[in-house]
Amino acid sequence: MLRPLLDLLLPVECGGCGVPGPLLCTDCEVLLGAPVRVYPLCYEAGPPVYALGSYRGRLRAALLAYKERGRRDLAGPLGGALASALLQLRLGPGSGGVGIPPGSGGVWLVPVPSRWSAAARRGGQHVELLAQRAAAALAGGGVVAAVAPALRVSSGVRDSVGLAAAARQANLAGRVLPRRAGLPPAGTPVVLVDDVVTTGATAAACTAVLLRMGVEVPAIVVLAAAGCHAPSSPSEGPYQPQR
Numbered sequence: 110m111l112r113p114l115l116d117l118l119l120p121v122e123c124g125g126c127g128v129p130g131p132l133l134c135t136d137c138e139v140l141l142g143a144p145v146r147v148y149p150l151c152y153e154a155g156p157p158v159y160a161l162g163s164y165r166g167r168l169r170a171a172l173l174a175y176k177e178r179g180r181r182d183l184a185g186p187l188g189g190a191l192a193s194a195l196l197q198l199r200l201g202p203g204s205g206g207v208g209i210p211p212g213s214g215g216v217w218l219v220p221v222p223s224r225w226s227a228a229a230r231r232g233g234q235h236v237e238l239l240a241q242r243a244a245a246a247l248a249g250g251g252v253v254a255a256v257a258p259a260l261r262v263s264s265g266v267r268d269s270v271g272l273a274a275a276a277r278q279a280n281l282a283g284r285v286l287p288r289r290a291g292l293p294p295a296g297t298p299v300v301l302v303d304d305v306v307t308t309g310a311t312a313a314a315c316t317a318v319l320l321r322m323g324v325e326v327p328a329i330v331v332l333a334a335a336g337c338h339a340p341s342s343p344s345e346g347p348y349q350p351q352r
């Protein structure tokens with residue numbers, strides 16, 4: 110009952126294009142499509158990385174609005190898109206059920222952590238909130254899902270924005286740490302989730318920590334990919350389409 114009233118008092122505009130109306134208009138929502146495997150430049154070995162769209166244009170604007178400009182209301186539609194992708198990865202042909210292993214009883218999502226100072230400035234861990242909304246959307250659809258905040262970033266890591274690939278790796282080396290209290294039950298595979306993948310250095314660092322803790326990571330799913338290269342052989346699958 111409150112929502113229409115709130116909309117009158119505080120008109121909502123699309124996080125991607127600014128058009129008054131829903132949080133994410135139909136034209137911007139379709140920029141988050143089916144998950145496609147991508148190949149980040151600094152990510153040579155590890156679980157497959159899937160992205161729902163390209164980090165540019167209106168999708169980039171929406172993700173920046175969510176992360177940096179206080180549009181935390183976008184967590185709902187963005188988390189919903191992530192949930193759809195996880196379902197598609199389970200059902201998609203040739204996927205091997207990476208998203209939600211059949212018979213596993215559900216999916217555990219591990220959010221890529223931000224530095225605490227960045228999270229404090231932004232109003233919380235934005236990827237964790239995204240994961241929570243995705244888990245809620247999955248639960249609403251009858252799929253058991255939970256968030257495992259199993260990672261943290263130690264102080265001393267600079268914001269990676271503007272850093273070259275090699276500098277990003279050096280920046281992160283040894284700085285991603287486990288949070289044992291946030292681990293899922295032993296033997297449970299997890300899906301690592303993030304908003305954007307660029308070089309893949311963050312994904313690689315996070316995956317390495319989880320593996321060292323004995324946690325299997327069948328897949329990494331992100332909302333958007335930036336600057337990923339084409340697969341080196343056609344058998345590796347499709348490159349991120351330009352949406």
Ligand SMILES: [Zn+2]
Nearest residue numbers: 123126134137
């Ligand atoms: Zn829009």
